[in-house]
Amino acid sequence: MDMDGWKLTVVLPAVALALAGCGDSADNAGINATDNADAQTDSSVAASQGSVSPDNEMREWLDSLDEGASILTISGAVTSTGEYTTADDPRYGGVSVDVFRPGSGGGSARAGSNADGPYALTIYTDALHEDEPDNVVRAWINLVLPEGAQAGERYAIASFSTADEHQVQAHVRGDGHAWTFAHQVEGELHLVELGESVTAAWHFDAADGNREDAARVAVEGAVSGLAFTPQPQAQYELTVNGDSETHLGRIAINTTNTGDILSIGNRISLMLPSGITTGEYTLSDRASDDALRVILSQHTIEQLDGTLTLTEREGVFDADIRFETSGEDSVSLNGRLEELVLNE
Structure with missing residues (x-):
C-alpha cells in the first residue's frame, strides 16, 4: 500500500x-x-x-x-x-x-x-x-x-x-x-x-x-x-452448582519467597512452588508435598480433586487445568492458563 x-x-x-x-x-x-x-x-x-x-x-x-x-x-x-x-x-x-x-x-x-x-x-x-x-x-x-x-x-x-x-x-x-x-x-x-x-x-x-x-x-x-508483550491469561469453563460460564481474563501473579500465587479469576487462586518444572501435578484444596493447593474464596467445599499439566516454551509456561469439588458447593473447572512467567 x-x-x-x-x-x-x-x-x-x-x-x-x-x-x-x-x-x-x-x-x-x-x-x-x-x-x-x-x-x-x-x-x-x-x-x-x-x-x-x-x-x-x-x-x-x-x-x-x-x-x-x-x-x-x-x-x-x-x-x-x-x-x-x-x-x-x-x-x-x-x-x-x-x-x-x-x-x-x-x-x-x-x-x-x-x-x-x-x-x-x-x-x-x-x-x-x-x-x-x-x-x-x-x-x-x-x-x-x-x-x-x-x-x-x-x-x-x-x-x-x-x-x-x-x-x-x-x-x-x-x-x-x-x-x-x-x-x-x-x-x-x-x-x-x-x-x-x-x-x-x-x-x-x-x-x-x-x-x-x-x-x-x-x-x-x-x-x-x-x-507485543502477551499477558498471563486464563481461559476456562466454570460450573458452579449446575450453572456454567466461560471466563477469559488476565492472571495476576504474586511472587513470594516460596513461589507464585496465581489469581485466575472468580476469586480462584493457584499456589505454585519456586522452581516448579514441566509435568503433571495433583491439585487439592489443602497444601501438601504431593499436591498443589487451589483456593476457592467464594465457595464452600469439603474436597477438591484435579490435575495441572505444565508445559514450557521459550521461557514461559502454559498449563491445562481441571478440577472438581464436593461439599456445599459443587464446582468444576476445565481450561487453560497461558504465558506464565514463574519464580525460578
Whole structure:
C-alpha cells in the first residue's frame, strides 16, 4: 500500500495475540469529563474511520526511529526533558520501558486478550511540571486502541471516560500520581502497523480538569516496531452448582519467597512452588508435598480433586487445568492458563 509516496507496511497478527498492571494502569474510574462527549467535530469523526497517511512531521518521526524505539514530546504545563527513562535508572524500582500489550482494564479502561485485544501502548519519558520546575519525574502516556483496530487507519483520541468504541483512550501521568492530564482529551492516532509489533504516531491535547482555565498539555510522538508483550491469561469453563460460564481474563501473579500465587479469576487462586518444572501435578484444596493447593474464596467445599499439566516454551509456561469439588458447593473447572512467567 502506497500513501502519497510513503510506503505503509501493514502487518496482520501472525501469532495468537491476546492479553497493562503496574503503576501505569489506566485507572480513570470517577473521571466525569464531558467536554469531549458533546464536542465531537466532523474532522474527529472522520479521523476515527478514515484511512489516511500520517502528516510530514509524523513521517519524519517514524523514519528517524530504530526498531522498538519511540519519541515522546510533552509541552505546556508539563515539559518533557528529552531523556528516556529505562529500567536501569536507579531512581525507579519498577520497569519503565515502553510496552505494547492487551488493555489491562480497571476503571473506564478497556480490558483485552492476547488474541483479540483491544491493545494498549504505554510510552515513557522524563518530564517536569511548571509548579515544580526542579523535580524531574518519570512520565508516560497510555493509549488504548479500540476493539478491532486495524493497521492503515487513523483514530480520534479522547479521554478514558468519554471515548466511544471507535476512539483511542488516552491520558498523561507523572510518577507517584504527581499529576494526571485525563480530561478534555482530543487528538488523532495513525496506526501504521499492528500485529507481532506496533508502529504508530499520535498527537493530542489533554487537561488536568474540566474547567476552562484547567492546566493543559500537548503531546506528540511515535513508536516504531515495538514488540507485543502477551499477558498471563486464563481461559476456562466454570460450573458452579449446575450453572456454567466461560471466563477469559488476565492472571495476576504474586511472587513470594516460596513461589507464585496465581489469581485466575472468580476469586480462584493457584499456589505454585519456586522452581516448579514441566509435568503433571495433583491439585487439592489443602497444601501438601504431593499436591498443589487451589483456593476457592467464594465457595464452600469439603474436597477438591484435579490435575495441572505444565508445559514450557521459550521461557514461559502454559498449563491445562481441571478440577472438581464436593461439599456445599459443587464446582468444576476445565481450561487453560497461558504465558506464565514463574519464580525460578
